Amino acid sequence: MLWSVRTVVDRTLHGPRSVGVAALAGAALMLAALFGPPKLFEYSESPGFCGRCHEMERESWERMGSHRRERCVECHLPNRHWIPHILAKGIHGTRDVVAYASGRIPDPIRLSEPGQRIVHDNCVRCHGAMVSRIDAGRRCFRCHRRSTHRGATR
Template sequence: MPGKYQIFKNIEIKNLILVLVLLSIPLFIIIFKLIKYSEESEFCGKCHSMEEQYKNWSHMAHKNIKCIDCHLPNDNIFNHYVWKGIDGVKDVVSETLSIKDDYEIHLSEHGKKVLQQNCIRCHSDIVSHINTNRNCFECHRNISHKMITNFCNFNSNGGADIYE
């Protein structure tokens, strides 16, 4: 009676490597396409908790900017994909396991820092003279998500007064 792994003794290593390479090519293509798809704003809008934000974003000033351009670190590719994985898994798990229909995704402290860094990255020409003690999105929440919770007025010192 032949051994349990007798079949593998007849396969040459080079053939095994060839088969593994041929099988891995479609796998890498699928993974690459999934990563690219998950970087599209339409993907972000698929979650129930983001439907309203996605709908609002698609009619706002930043509609040509992807969600990941604001909500993920863009200082280096490694940091970008690490946080894409962390935030993506957290949001998908929260959305999937949420029993309530009114589940809302909220920005973490890290997310707030990233959002602020990305506002400054894109708008550095106009924010260099503004008071940086305040986050841009405190006054400009309605730029992408129509979430107006307060009103800002720019004062003569270049800062913003917030009226709640």
């Protein structure tokens, strides 16, 4: 019988130590992705990898114009330099594994303030010429939040 990650976690992680075990597992996965074979790191940045825990409406994302060709990390992680990218990937990845494993995922999922800054900075990084003509006091996804994820609230 094939079990999903969620099934294994549900059957093995119970009690007060579950969050610690999940954090340790997440950290181990991130270290393996960072320092393991290059293909593992590459896969860890793919929508297929992210979608294993981040249950989203992938079909709607895949049909969303030019963004359908982008990997999740292009928008959701810092991309101006590799050091902040790797650090954020490890921190956010571990946090997300813990939330998923412990069943503490909010519904709906809302982007944190630091996450909003990262996404906005990446909008500007890719669409800088267009964004320079827009009011600097607003974030791009205030109007365009559904341009990549249907049902996104913020």
